[in-house]
Amino acid sequence: MNSLSPEQSKLVDFITKAYPMPAKMASEVSERFYPLRINKGDFLLKEGSVSNEYVFLTEGYMRSFATDPDGNDITTSFHGPQQVVFEITSFFHRIPSRENIQALMSCTGIAITYATLNELFHALPEFREFGRSILVRGFSSLKSRMLSTITETAETRYLQLLQSNPDIFHHAPLRTIASYLGITDSSLSRIRKEVSEK
Amino acid sequence: MNSLSPEQSKLVDFITKAYPMPAKMASEVSERFYPLRINKGDFLLKEGSVSNEYVFLTEGYMRSFATDPDGNDITTSFHGPQQVVFEITSFFHRIPSRENIQALMSCTGIAITYATLNELFHALPEFREFGRSILVRGFSSLKSRMLSTITETAETRYLQLLQSNPDIFHHAPLRTIASYLGITDSSLSRIRKEVSEK
DNA sequence: GGGGAATCTTGCCATTTGGCAATTAATTAC
DNA sequence: GTAATTAATTGCCAAATGGCAAGATTCCCC
Numbered sequence: 001m002n003s004l005s006p007e008q009s010k011l012v013d014f015i016t017k018a019y020p021m022p023a024k025m026a027s028e029v030s031e032r033f034y035p036l037r038i039n040k041g042d043f044l045l046k047e048g049s050v051s052n053e054y055v056f057l058t059e060g061y062m063r064s065f066a067t068d069p070d071g072n073d074i075t076t077s078f079h080g081p082q083q084v085v086f087e088i089t090s091f092f093h094r095i096p097s098r099e100n101i102q103a104l105m106s107c108t109g110i111a112i113t114y115a116t117l118n119e120l121f122h123a124l125p126e127f128r129e130f131g132r133s134i135l136v137r138g139f140s141s142l143k144s145r146m147l148s149t150i151t152e153t154a155e156t157r158y159l160q161l162l163q164s165n166p167d168i169f170h171h172a173p174l175r176t177i178a179s180y181l182g183i184t185d186s187s188l189s190r191i192r193k194e195v196s197e198k
Numbered sequence: 199m200n201s202l203s204p205e206q207s208k209l210v211d212f213i214t215k216a217y218p219m220p221a222k223m224a225s226e227v228s229e230r231f232y233p234l235r236i237n238k239g240d241f242l243l244k245e246g247s248v249s250n251e252y253v254f255l256t257e258g259y260m261r262s263f264a265t266d267p268d269g270n271d272i273t274t275s276f277h278g279p280q281q282v283v284f285e286i287t288s289f290f291h292r293i294p295s296r297e298n299i300q301a302l303m304s305c306t307g308i309a310i311t312y313a314t315l316n317e318l319f320h321a322l323p324e325f326r327e328f329g330r331s332i333l334v335r336g337f338s339s340l341k342s343r344m345l346s347t348i349t350e351t352a353e354t355r356y357l358q359l360l361q362s363n364p365d366i367f368h369h370a371p372l373r374t375i376a377s378y379l380g381i382t383d384s385s386l387s388r389i390r391k392e393v394s395e396k
Numbered sequence: 397g398g399g400g401a402a403t404c405t406t407g408c409c410a411t412t413t414g415g416c417a418a419t420t421a422a423t424t425a426c
Numbered sequence: 427g428t429a430a431t432t433a434a435t436t437g438c439c440a441a442a443t444g445g446c447a448a449g450a451t452t453c454c455c456c
Binding site for chain 4: 153154155183184186187190
């Protein structure tokens with residue numbers, strides 16, 4: 001076995017924690033990943049093209065966003081270190097993405113293509129489990145976000161985000177966070193003022 | 199090969215349409231499903247227990263709902279004929295569900311258990327693809343619902359639901375639909391009045 | 397370090413939605 | 427068929443959020 005890069009070692013740790021897998025197999029998997037670097041502001045994926053990279057983000061923060069009919073950005077999610085980043089609909093259905101993925105700061109990660117991912121899924125049941133677990137986790141967290149969006153006020157959602165993902169506030173401008181919360185930047189500003197006055 | 203029940207035939211049609219699969223294999227899969235009948239108002243899943251059945255609904259409508267801190271029902275989704283019904287988080291993580299699944303009318307379907315599903319996934323790559331496709335489709339539709347929830351008004355969301363899922367209005371009371379849309383029943387009532395006056 | 401751009405805040409007012417309670421309508425049980 | 431229950435509508439007012447534009451602040455580039 002060749003020695004692994006620091007990025008690949010992180011992936012091995014991540015995979016084996018996410019899903020039980022012989023360390024040897026995890027490192028075998030990680031050898032199929034290639035390094036990736038994305039500068040601040042650059043795009044990992046642009047709407048209209050097909051998401052073809054399954055990226056394990058080792059450092060940095062990214063966001064996914066859609067463009068609404070008026071041309072405004074709507075941030076649909078944030079991605080941080082130790083997370084898998086891709087656009088699920090486009091990636092698995094092999095259709096053009098309706099979302100963009102952009103680096104909020106310079107990022108490093110490692111990636112595999114759709115084709116390689118499928119090879120690995122086919123060959124390694126444990127890795128398949130890992131892949132399913134990524135999917136299920138994403139689905140679950142979207143479900144709870146959906147529930148909180150329709151049941152909680154914007155202020156509550158803001159406070160929850162502040163608690164669950166404080167790092168984002170250091171890496172994304174407030175207008176981006178506002179659109180993620182489903183409110184305007186003015187409203188977020190007023191909410192922050194109220195919270196700080198308590 | 200034994201002859202298939204009408205339910206099982208529907209499943210074969212469904213699977214082969216959803217994902218290319220030799221008809222023989224699809225019917226082989228469908229033989230592992232057992233019939234299920236749920237009366238109106240009865241629960242397929244109660245919060246607190248682990249979702250253990252992967253149900254292919256052949257007839258009828260169901261809903262999933264969570265209970266908020268004040269004890270109110272929040273409908274998180276509707277399920278209709280030809281759809282796969284289960285609670286993904288609980289089912290795949292094997293943890294107690296935080297949601298209920300209830301029949302809006304008497305339903306028939308066929309089901310397999312978690313254990314059988316995994317056997318089939320393991321043995322049949324094509325069925326695995328089918329399973330992934332179900333997951334991805336659900337994820338995708340939740341993503342677009344999320345986006346529309348934070349970008350559109352309640353009236354627009356109402357009109358979209360009316361267009362995309364008109365049947366629900368014949369099977370679910372308006373208060374249930376209101377909670378799905380993230381508004382109160384009074385607001386939905388007012389919205390419907392405005393729409394009808396246009 | 398000065399100018400320009402982007403971001404954030406604030407004021408004013410409009411719109412949307414909620415809360416609550418009363419009333420009407422529909423459904424269900426007997 | 428009638429009473430009882432549940433669902434839906436409506437009125438009144440309050441709270442939450444948006445739209446727009448003007449300032450203030452921060453960031454960035456040269």
